[in-house]
Each structure stands twice: as structure tokens, then as C-alpha cells.
Amino acid sequence: MATEASPAGATPNPVGKNVVGQNEHYERICLEPSPLQAKEIEEAKDLLDLALCSIPEEEDCDSKEEFMKETTEAIERGKKLLPKEFPFTSHVDEDESLLDKQIFKEYSGDIYWNECGRDFIIDPNQPKENFKPENMAKLVYRSLKPFKIHEEGDKPLTVKGMCEKVAELK
Numbered sequence: 001m002a003t004e005a006s007p008a009g010a011t012p013n014p015v016g017k018n019v020v021g022q023n024e025h026y027e028r029i030c031l032e033p034s035p036l037q038a039k040e041i042e043e044a045k046d047l048l049d050l051a052l053c054s055i056p057e058e059e060d061c062d063s064k065e066e067f068m069k070e071t072t073e074a075i076e077r078g079k080k081l082l083p084k085e086f087p088f089t090s091h092v093d094e095d096e097s098l099l100d101k102q103i104f105k106e107y108s109g110d111i112y113w114n115e116c117g118r119d120f121i122i123d124p125n126q127p128k129e130n131f132k133p134e135n136m137a138k139l140v141y142r143s144l145k146p147f148k149i150h151e152e153g154d155k156p157l158t159v160k161g162m163c164e165k166v167a168e169l170k
Helices: 035-052 064-081 096-100 133-138 159-169
Strands: 002-005 011-019 025-032 111-114 147-150
Touching: 035 096, 035 159, 064 096, 096 159, 111 159, 147 159
Parallel strands: none
Antiparallel strands: 002 111, 011 025, 111 147
């Protein structure tokens, strides 16, 4: 899973050309966050990881059966608490209140969603030598535009709210 936000005050950092369609190109702009924004992004990632990716530690379980039981329970919590259309398997933490926490404390702008399978599509119409390990930096990628899942000014986006918006994308 990935969230992309365009915080105000971030510095654009062009990273290269990506192919959008057959003959369309756009320049991907990666934003360099301020130290405060970087801290908030890390906190958001930690929250999402805790809320949606709470796989028990096998070492903390007395047996493989206990580990499998706790893992299954975390998956079942996700199925019960998240929209049926949410396209990912989630391991929801026992503390279900994490789903109601807002993702960003300060940032209130637009929030975009993309995932690896949409964002890094290798363009097959390029020289074969680009696929050699020593030329991997020359590979050309196609990307699909991220979806806006949250409007600036709307009430703060929660973990569950993000999952609901992603589920609506189909």
C-alpha cells in the first residue's frame, strides 16, 4: 500500500520521464518534504503499518498453532471491520480504535493513492539492452496517475476512511 501527499512547502525534485500512454510523457515530480513533514509522513506510515499490518511475531507465540491462530484472527478482524471491496488482505490490530485515528495530524491537503502495480509498469517498447542488469537505470516506466482519495479541507482522513476510499476505486 502507498499514500502520496503533496504537502505545501515541499520542494519539487524532477526524477525522470515516465510514459503515460503510447505517445504521452509526463515528468514525475517527487517532493522533498521539510523535516516536519518528513516526521509526519513517518508517523503516518507507522500508524498505517500498526493498524493494517499487525502480523504477530512468531517468536512471541508459544507454538506455530498459536501464531497461526493470532494471524487468522488479525485477518478476520480486517474482513469484519474494513469494506468488503478493500482489495488487500489486512492484519488488523487488536486495538480496533486505531482505525479511527486520523492519518495526518497537521497536513490537511489533497491525498492521492497509488500502488506499485499501477506506478511502475515497465514499458515493453524499449531497447532490449535496457533490460540488462548494468542498464537497469535506463529502463523506461509507464505509470497510471494516482487517484485523489481525499480533498483538501475535508474532515481529516482516518485509517478506516482511507480504506473506504480505496475500496471505492475498483
